[in-house]
Amino acid sequence: MRKIAVVGFGQTKFGELWDKSLRDLAAEAGALALKDSTLDAKRIEALYVGSMAPGRFAGQEHLAAMAADQLGLNPIPATRTEAACASGATAFREAVNAVASGKHNIVMALGAEKMTDLKTSEATTALMGAGDQEWEAGIGLTFPGLYALMARAHMAKYGTTSQQLSTVSVINHRHGAKNKKAQYPFEITLEQVMRSPMVADPLRLLDCSPITDGAAAVIVASEDVAKKLNPAWVLSVQQASDSVALHDRASFTEINAACVAAKKAYEEAKLSAKGIDVAEVHDCFSINEILAVEALGFCPAGKGGEFVEANAVAVGGEKPTNTTGGLKSIGHPVGATGIRQIGDIYLQLTGRSCNQVKGAKRGIALNVGGSGATANVTILGGNV
Numbered sequence: 001m002r003k004i005a006v007v008g009f010g011q012t013k014f015g016e017l018w019d020k021s022l023r024d025l026a027a028e029a030g031a032l033a034l035k036d037s038t039l040d041a042k043r044i045e046a047l048y049v050g051s052m053a054p055g056r057f058a059g060q061e062h063l064a065a066m067a068a069d070q071l072g073l074n075p076i077p078a079t080r081t082e083a084a085c086a087s088g089a090t091a092f093r094e095a096v097n098a099v100a101s102g103k104h105n106i107v108m109a110l111g112a113e114k115m116t117d118l119k120t121s122e123a124t125t126a127l128m129g130a131g132d133q134e135w136e137a138g139i140g141l142t143f144p145g146l147y148a149l150m151a152r153a154h155m156a157k158y159g160t161t162s163q164q165l166s167t168v169s170v171i172n173h174r175h176g177a178k179n180k181k182a183q184y185p186f187e188i189t190l191e192q193v194m195r196s197p198m199v200a201d202p203l204r205l206l207d208c209s210p211i212t213d214g215a216a217a218v219i220v221a222s223e224d225v226a227k228k229l230n231p232a233w234v235l236s237v238q239q240a241s242d243s244v245a246l247h248d249r250a251s252f253t254e255i256n257a258a259c260v261a262a263k264k265a266y267e268e269a270k271l272s273a274k275g276i277d278v279a280e281v282h283d284c285f286s287i288n289e290i291l292a293v294e295a296l297g298f299c300p301a302g303k304g305g306e307f308v309e310a311n312a313v314a315v316g317g318e319k320p321t322n323t324t325g326g327l328k329s330i331g332h333p334v335g336a337t338g339i340r341q342i343g344d345i346y347l348q349l350t351g352r353s354c355n356q357v358k359g360a361k362r363g364i365a366l367n368v369g370g371s372g373a374t375a376n377v378t379i380l381g382g383n384v
Contacts, residue, residue, distance in 0.1 A: 005231030008037025009343035014331035029215035050091035051335035084130030086369030088338025089376035112215035148200035164305030176325020183331030212331030257375035273297035338367035349382035
């Protein structure tokens with residue numbers, strides 16, 4: 001496979017963006033990525049757009065064609081990918097594969113979602129499309145409920161505490177306070193998290209990522225193009241899957257798809273967890289960051305809560321994680337999150353993050369769909 005790199009990144013502000021449409025968000029993110037790469041739009045040969053449910057959230061299907069049109073990219077092929085909350089990273093994987101195959105040399109991967117035009121109850125129903133309609137949504141389960149079951153199982157098996165869950169949110173907000181594009185760019189205290197309203201026991205309001213509007217885009221290029229720009233090299237992109245329904249999984253206390261994708265990514269990149277300097281993981285709920293650091297091998301199974309509580313995931317810690325705020329502080333426009341994660345790793349490796357990790361040379365991103373039915377792991381490496 002030929003060498004491939006990320007050479008540009010663009011992100012809109014994340015939040016409740018009442019004055020912007022889904023069309024506006026996609027166009028803004030794509031334009032910012034082009035500007036960052038210094039490439040002309042005419043050089044983009046294909047477009048992949050990750051979006052979970054634009055039809056349900058915003059009434060707009062056929063989003064990839066619309067984005068291509070708004071960005072002035074016609075008549076290139078434009079394709080939408082859907083893998084629930086992992087739709088963005090799946091779009092990135094397709095972009096990488098398109099360049100790796102030699103079919104294209106420069107491709108844009110874009111993720112976008114406009115979620116806040118619906119009532120919370122309607123958004124919750126739309127999001128449950130990422131679960132099992134017959135066996136989960138049909139009996140009233142929601143994603144806070146599914147992740148609460150996983151949290152309770154982890155607590156029962158390993159002794160993980162509510163305070164450890166809350167610490168995830170505290171650290172991520174500390175990081176996100178430095179991110180001007182975050183939905184909630186401010187710090188919170190442990191006491192605030194532990195006193196916030198209960199959503200699904202043991203998950204409280206401040207254990208949960210918000211409903212968000214936003215878009216992000218990256219430019220993927222072949223080596224001959226990338227070496228003239230500002231590259232972060234793609235060392236591996238891996239995807240794995242599991243049953244959509246939680247009750248069909250072998251274990252409630254791990255995300256097996258993430259474990260499988262991470263193992264394959266480390267093997268392809270010829271790295272281990274020890275070689276990772278910075279990470280972006282899927283903290284849609286606080287328990288998911290604990291499961292993520294275990295899946296990526298940052299700590300043994302069952303020790304994720306202790307790892308977080310010891311500040312190992314904080315900037316300055318052993319494995320700086322979600323250094324720009326994670327889903328909890330930045331927000332979670334589901335189709336855009338995976339691209340945003342990869343973009344933030346790219347900024348870290350090119351020395352431009354809002355919360356820079358000194359000497360970061362290798363970064364990993366974990367994007368999860370649903371309660372773990374899809375997992376994408378991407379490893380990037382900076383110039384050494």
